[in-house]
Amino acid sequence: MSRFVSFEKDATSKAATAVRAQVAADGMDEKLVGLLEAYLDEQIASNVVDEEANLMLLKLYTIYPVKPEQHQTRVAQVLAKGLMALPSKYFLGATYMVTEALRKDKNITDLLKAGDVLQSCLFTDFWTLDLPFAKKIPGFEQAVRAFILSTIAKSHEVVAKAFVQAQLNLSEKDVASLVAELGWTTKDASYVVTPNSENQMRPKKFKEDIEFADILDTIQVLSR
Incomplete structure (x- = not known):
């Protein structure tokens, strides 16, 4: 299962520290892109997820646009980490920053479809999908299975x-x-x-939202 970290709070690696320093200096500087990409590599290698950092990277891609093929792999990596973070809303947030041009990439398209399938709880359908890119990311299938088990446990x-x-x-x-x-x-x-x-049965609770004046009127009617 992936471990959640934050470069602003508990991540202490060299890459996370570099990101934190640059954000403090200027969180919109283009040089932050390279630092966030290096941090993403570290997250993949160490099987951790920093949602804020990865969403920040996608946002910077929209601010400093280049040819889509130049960062297709990075966007796919961010989406894969998003699937590993379910049921967090991180994946959903990431999809909003995936441009139409990027959606033409097969890996990205496959991951977006996988997200729809998983969030719809169509788990057996998920295993029929061909996701070679995502499966290369350490811990991907284990994280998905953890999400599936947590969903079953809730219901x-x-x-x-x-x-x-x-x-x-x-x-x-x-x-x-x-x-x-x-x-x-x-x-x-x-x-x-x-x-x-x-997953436990809950006693039914009845809450009446009735004004005292309504009760009084009813009593008067019944008393006639």
Whole structure:
């Protein structure tokens, strides 16, 4: 699973420090582009995500436009990291800064489609997509599976093993290993999901928004 960091708060690497210094000096300077790209490389290598930095990079691409092919790879990397950060809104925010020219690139188009599929919870469909670019990024599939498991955990108390296996596109043995780390237990052909605030039945609450004058009028009518 990806770890979230912020160059402004807890990221202490050389690349993050350089970005922080330049943002403090002039956050709109074109030289920040190269620093953010170097920081993106570091995020990929170390399997971390800095949402703010990556969105800043996309914004600077719109301010200092060049030929789309000059930064197609970088935009695709930012989108892939966005998928790894789901259910964060980072991916959605990134899509708003992908120009029509960039959307002609196959890797970018594939990643945008993958985002739609994942956010629609069409997980079995996701595994049929051909995403060679994204799969080269360390931790990509693991992060996607973590998102899928978190989604299942929010909507199920008990879930069929076969269903989970299909959603994750993994063998029964691999699935068992993953869910054990989350504290799920086995019951016959199902998994019992660890209770959380989302998957528990909630008592119905009735809130009446009635003015006292309305109640008084009703009492008077009934008293006649």
